[in-house]
Amino acid sequence: MASAFTAAMDDLLEMVTQGLRIEHLLHRGLEGFCSDWAEVCAEFFSANAVLLAVAQAEAKASAELRRIFASRQHESLGRYETFVELGQLAQVIRPGDASAIAKMLLITNQCWNHPFLRQVQPGDALYQEMTQLMVQLLAPQSNLIKEET
Amino acid sequence: MKVQTHQTFESGLPKDDTHPYRTGAWQPQTTEYDAWDLDVEGEIPQDLAGTYLRNTENPLLVSPERYHPFDGDGMLHSISFAGGEAQYHNRFVRTDGFNAERQANAPLYAGFTEFDRLQTLNQPSNINLWPNMKDASSTDVVVHRGQALTSFWLCGDLYAFDPVTLEAQGRADFGGQFPKDGVSAHTKIDENTNEMLFFNYGLDAPYMHYGEIDAQGNLGHYRDVLLDGPRMPHDMAFTENFAIVNAPSLFFDPKLLAAGMQLPRFFRDVPTRFGIIPRRSNGAVKWFDAQPTFVLHWINAFEEDDEIVLDGFFQEDPMPKGDPNWTIDQKALGNTLDLHAIKSYPHRWRFNMVTGETKEERLSDRIQEFGMINGRFGGRRNRYSYNALPCKGWFGFEGLVKQDLISGAEEVVQLPAGVFASETVMAPRIGSTAEDDGYLITFTMDLNNNRSQCLILDAQNPTADPLAAVSLPERISSGTHAFWQPAAAH
Numbered sequence: 001m002a003s004a005f006t007a008a009m010d011d012l013l014e015m016v017t018q019g020l021r022i023e024h025l026l027h028r029g030l031e032g033f034c035s036d037w038a039e040v041c042a043e044f045f046s047a048n049a050v051l052l053a054v055a056q057a058e059a060k061a062s063a064e065l066r067r068i069f070a071s072r073q074h075e076s077l078g079r080y081e082t083f084v085e086l087g088q089l090a091q092v093i094r095p096g097d098a099s100a101i102a103k104m105l106l107i108t109n110q111c112w113n114h115p116f117l118r119q120v121q122p123g124d125a126l127y128q129e130m131t132q133l134m135v136q137l138l139a140p141q142s143n144l145i146k147e148e149t
Numbered sequence: 150m151k152v153q154t155h156q157t158f159e160s161g162l163p164k165d166d167t168h169p170y171r172t173g174a175w176q177p178q179t180t181e182y183d184a185w186d187l188d189v190e191g192e193i194p195q196d197l198a199g200t201y202l203r204n205t206e207n208p209l210l211v212s213p214e215r216y217h218p219f220d221g222d223g224m225l226h227s228i229s230f231a232g233g234e235a236q237y238h239n240r241f242v243r244t245d246g247f248n249a250e251r252q253a254n255a256p257l258y259a260g261f262t263e264f265d266r267l268q269t270l271n272q273p274s275n276i277n278l279w280p281n282m283k284d285a286s287s288t289d290v291v292v293h294r295g296q297a298l299t300s301f302w303l304c305g306d307l308y309a310f311d312p313v314t315l316e317a318q319g320r321a322d323f324g325g326q327f328p329k330d331g332v333s334a335h336t337k338i339d340e341n342t343n344e345m346l347f348f349n350y351g352l353d354a355p356y357m358h359y360g361e362i363d364a365q366g367n368l369g370h371y372r373d374v375l376l377d378g379p380r381m382p383h384d385m386a387f388t389e390n391f392a393i394v395n396a397p398s399l400f401f402d403p404k405l406l407a408a409g410m411q412l413p414r415f416f417r418d419v420p421t422r423f424g425i426i427p428r429r430s431n432g433a434v435k436w437f438d439a440q441p442t443f444v445l446h447w448i449n450a451f452e453e454d455d456e457i458v459l460d461g462f463f464q465e466d467p468m469p470k471g472d473p474n475w476t477i478d479q480k481a482l483g484n485t486l487d488l489h490a491i492k493s494y495p496h497r498w499r500f501n502m503v504t505g506e507t508k509e510e511r512l513s514d515r516i517q518e519f520g521m522i523n524g525r526f527g528g529r530r531n532r533y534s535y536n537a538l539p540c541k542g543w544f545g546f547e548g549l550v551k552q553d554l555i556s557g558a559e560e561v562v563q564l565p566a567g568v569f570a571s572e573t574v575m576a577p578r579i580g581s582t583a584e585d586d587g588y589l590i591t592f593t594m595d596l597n598n599n600r601s602q603c604l605i606l607d608a609q610n611p612t613a614d615p616l617a618a619v620s621l622p623e624r625i626s627s628g629t630h631a632f633w634q635p636a637a638a639h
Contacts, residue, residue: 022410026264027214029477082408089404090412141473 205628212260223287258283463496
């Protein structure tokens with residue numbers, strides 16, 4: 001179990017590294033970027049749903065699984081923070097506490113592991129709501145909390 | 150008109166193309182022509198002798214995902230006048246990138262506004278500043294020592310042609326000393342000394358070099374110019390004794406650059422710096438601070454008592470936000486091409502070489518750019534400039550302005566709706582001595598009649614009807630720069 005979970009978490013980290021690139025956000029624009037990112041997230045969590053559910057169930061009793069999750073999440077959060085910080089510098093992500101925005105983005109992305117979202121297709125209303133949620137979270141003109149940087 | 154087809158290329162552009170910079174005034178050509186006995190409305194003046202060269206952005210293939218007009222392949226046009234007759238030629242600039250893409254029959258290079266360049270393509274390129282971009286040599290053209298030399302908007306190679314026939318003559322190599330960082334978009338020809346002045350810039354210290362090609366074609370002088378960091382100025386100027394370079398306030402964000410991202414930003418609190426470099430010497434560069442801006446093009450510079458006087462186009466808003474409802478594609482084009490949004494005004498800088506003081510003044514409240522002068526006055530005090538009148542909302546010229554820098558008077562030539570001008574040169578009349586005694590020459594893109602003409606105007610009375618309108622074989626694409634080469638200098 002631990003090796004399978006490690007492999008999945010490594011895939012997730014690679015997905016974050018490759019997907020959360022500011023060049024891609026600049027190139028595609030926020031709507032296009034969020035749409036691409038939603039697709040990647042949906043695909044990952046759909047493919048790994050069973051493994052993640054089992055790992056979650058076993059995690060209480062397994063220090064190793066908890067350690068694997070904690071270390072990969074820590075690395076992943078670092079990638080999120082870099083993405084948000086660079087996006088703020090490039091003025092394509094709203095000003096504000098980069099660490100908090102990064103955590104919020106990570107939490108939002110973990111929603112794709114919810115059973116409701118594992119069933120949806122790109123054209124579905126719920127899928128589009130999720131994409132728009134991410135757009136609103138990041139948009140420079142967003143009405144969410146701003147803090148001059 | 151006698152017309153021969155030199156070569157026709159297959160276009161890889163969509164048949165139902167709607168891109169604003171591949172249609173209308175920017176519709177590219179696919180055919181190269183040689184033409185004589187051109188049809189003329191009016192009369193070509195007998196005392197007009199020389200060649201008008203025009204470089205255009207003329208794509209044969211789309212960029213991988215997002216096309217910007219600066220990505221277009223270079224197509225060079227020349228029209229030569231002698232004895233009241235004219236001949237015309239046009240040729241693609243067969244750059245390494247052009248040839249590679251023709252061979253592959255597919256786009257191999259990322260475009261200017263394709264930010265995800267490193268992920269999409271990894272075709273090697275000679276552009277040192279921006280990875281994976283094609284050196285299209287589509288921006289400027291000058292003539293030095295009898296060769297027309299085309300250049301790219303960043304730093305790249307110079308491709309050489311016979312200025313009249315446009316027979317390709319390879320690449321400039323400066324006697325085997327062509328700089329590894331390339332040559333910037335705009336070189337300067339000093340008609341009085343037959344020298345060519347240039348600069349280049351890069352990501353590594355000293356970040357800029359300045360060079361001089363002597364009248365024999367050798368790299369006579371090449372020196373480091375140390376800047377505060379990587380900058381990307383576009384143009385330079387010169388006087389009789391000095392070259393003028395600048396470090397604009399629009400440059401790559403250092404923090405993003407440290408993360409491997411080359412994204413220019415306008416830093417409103419960072420002065421634009423001007424370096425005054427003694428020509429033909431290793432003397433110290435004298436630096437001046439001025440209002441933050443970005444200047445695409447200079448008009449001219451000259452020495453006056455203790456001062457260096459520099460005229461150019463000051464941008465009030467080099468990175469306009471644009472319409473919030475723009476799509477990412479519209480934003481990528483609008484931010485870089487609308488000279489009205491950028492707010493580009495004729496402007497004068499005065500640098501006091503004794504006190505170190507900088508003085509600035511706006512020369513006109515009319516949006517203008519792409520200024521040309523009588524080339525004999527390059528680096529010397531001039532009175533007149535001939536500037537393009539930009540269209541609003543997109544990149545094109547709806548006319549031109551003759552500006553009197555002493556009286557402040559402006560004469561505006563407004564073309565009919567649907568007719569657009571090229572960069573307009575001033576061709577001195579044979580035997581003339583007065584600065585504005587000559588002709589203004591431009592190519593039109595006439596969408597109403599689906600044609601291009603070469604207009605010849607009286608420079609002393611530009612608002613009068615054209616002296617001649619010479620038909621070209623086909624409507625050409627719009628582009629950026631042009632050059633006048635007097636016949637005697639060929």
